[in-house]
Amino acid sequence: MKKITISDVAKQANVSRSTVSQYLNHRFDYMGEKTRDRIEQVIEELGYQPNIVARSLKQKSTKTIGVIVANILHNFSTEVSRAIEDVCHEVDIHTIICNADDEPKKEKKYIDMLRAKQVDGLIIFPTGGNKQLYQNMIDENYPVVFVDRKVDGIPVSSIMLDNHKSSKLAVDHCVEKGYDQIGIITTSIIRDVTPRLERLEGYERALNNRGIPIREEYKKSVEIESIQSTLHEMLQQDNPPQAVIAGNDLALIEILKYVKGHRLAMPEDLAVLGIDDVSFASFYSPPITTIAQPTFEMGEKAATVLLGKIQKQETKDEGIDIRFDPMLIPREST
Template sequence: MKKTTIADVARYANVSNSTVSQYLNKRYEYMSTETRKKIEEAVEALQYRPNLMARSLKQKSTFTIGIIVANIIHDFSTKIINALEAEFDKKGFHMIVCNSADNPKKEREHVETLLEKQVDGLIVFPTGENQNLYIRLNQQKMPIVFIDRFIEDVAIPAVLLDNFSAMDMAVEQFQKQPLAIVTTSLALPITPRVERLEGFRQALRKRDLPIDERYIKNGDPSEIEEIFNELFALEQPPRGIIAANDRIAQELMVYIKKHNLHVPDDLQVIAVDDVPYAKFITPSITTLQQPILPMAQKSAALLLAKIKKEQLPHEPQLYRFTPILMERDSTI
């Protein structure tokens, strides 16, 4: 069967080849709604499929973005992937999503695989352990944007939550003392984990509250129950806990139910990341929501500007976004 061409579509729609080409590349600025409809109908009627290989060779682009997430099971990861896909789709780009599981070796392997596939750019949740790799790629002008995290001394722009503001906002909500914070393991220098713990200390210091490291905990998911046991075995158990990410929040909800703790009477709770169940369980959980859409829009805009070799304005390398407080029953 003869393959349908742009010329076939143009004849069917009674427009020029260049007009069809503009339509396929989503350049609609000077195209009437009627013309777009005619071309759309022609594409459908003739079952035209663009030759992506030819397009890539002609424009020296694969129109593909590589995304390396740290852990795809996190609520934030799935939401930001969805938002990024919508942003890149507007510009005719597709995505390949890889999951590093916070493993530096897997992260490096994913980077190498994506480069072999000749992606046009990378968005990465870095583990922090592949500094030399990113320095080399940055020197080679590979378009890269970090999200959720950054790496010290690597001049790659990063889009992330203002973790210090988040912790200040969280501590302000509690009416009971002492306060505790729990995050996942610090075996790797993961930016939000490190910054949220330090932000918690700063927020206590700002309010002249004591900083007791016994209430500042981190560990692997398998260790979290034991961490809560240690906290509630203290002479003064915490009256408020910040779950520094959605994994910790899940473990905390299980612990609260298992030990018949009453929220907020026995324990006030705030979780970072507005997981769907937070507003449905009883009592509902106060959360700090990451502004997903603005963060995705900024990440996509930065990467596309790098791909197009546009001169970026002289702005900070770190783009921090203020969290949104979703106040619910767990802190009242």
């Protein structure tokens, strides 16, 4: 079966090849509505499919970016990726989303694969385990933006939450509710993941500011599968915490599993607060107090900064760290 070409479309629509090309590239400034409609109709009748590879070689752009999230299970990752896709869709840029599962080897595989596909730029939620690869992209002036995390020594624009402030909001809220024995559980900090480290630092600062002693047995960072047993040990102490802060949404889910499994009442037996808002927080029983990130605004900023880099434009507010403010959403779990 003969492959339909742009020349076939031009001939049947009675226009030049360049006019069809302008139509395909959405350049309608000097094109009448009837001409556009005619070309669209012919393309549909003939079943014409543009040769994307040829177009990208000619334009030196694939009109595609890659997004590599550290862990797609995080509510944060999903919402930020959606916002990135929304911004790119508006300017006819395609997105390829990959999940690294917090594994540096998998992240490297996706970076290499996406660059082999000649995507125009990358938005990465970095695992932190590929410093030389990140540095190589910088040295090549390849457009790249980090989200949620930064990597020491790598000067890449990073879109992040003010994590210290999020912990301060959490601790201050607990104190104002009458709790002075406040614990925190985060997922593992083995790879120096920025938000986890900063939330722990912010927790300690907030306790110091309130004159509350820091108790190491109240501050834990463990793998997801150990969170419930860690909370159990914490609550078996002679002076167990009255409130516990979940360092992210995955930690919160494990804490809630433990609370339900042991039939604890919130907040009477244990007050629970999560950093990262989750979709079920408002209708859980009781509703969960959370510290929300402006995920869609962060995703929009990441996309805007990357597109500015691709177009070699200066982007307003661009810097090494671009921080967003968290927001306390008080509910009945505290």
